[in-house]
Amino acid sequence: MAELLELARTAPSGANLQPGRFIALTGAPLAALVTDLAVALDAGRPTVSEYGWFPDPMPDVLKARQRDAGHALYAALGVEKRDLAGRRAQFRRNYRFFDAPVGIVVTLDRAMGPGAFLDLGMALQTLQLAAIGAGLASCGIGALANHADVVQESLGIPAHELVICGMAIGFEDPTAPANATRTTRAALGDYAELRGFD
């Protein structure tokens, strides 16, 4: 993990500020966080929302992408659209870091400007690529931010840090149904323009 995190830190960042902190957990410390999250979820602790992904209202084109990604996952899992319990059970797996042996909690100092999110994204993808290079697999867990307060308390993260997301790192199980999920991407013309190339 130290090697992977050192590789993640080779990612470029604006003015080389290298923002963000990665708290890598395994064994008892990971189990303790997962237990605290399970207790909070079972108690119906409300979600928090310190930063968001989704515009409100959500444009139809984005709704369609979100819906398609959800369909792809639940189809791979064999969970029906109306099976709310099945969907909830899958969603709860976020808070167990998908049973991976390593869970990483990513934080950012609240004083940083929005550009620091770009830097963190660069580092996170470098971490994911480094994991692949080491024969491992990973999954980002933005859902962790929905219960950032629980994570903050459980790990004693200082109040000036914002819990951005989690990351599960482990060994891919090619037989796990969720790993048969295949997503698509928008067509080139939908998100890019090529001017003066012809």
Ligand SMILES: Cc1cc2nc3c(=O)[nH]c(=O)nc-3n(C[C@H](O)[C@H](O)[C@H](O)COP(=O)(O)O)c2cc1C
């Ligand atoms: C920053 C980030 C946060 C993510 N959060 C979650 C999450 O909370 N739960 C989850 O199941 N997948 C999560 N993902 C995985 C995305 O849903 C997935 O990357 C996307 O649907 C595209 O699928 P692909 O990675 O198979 O191409 C996250 C990915 C990123 C990059």
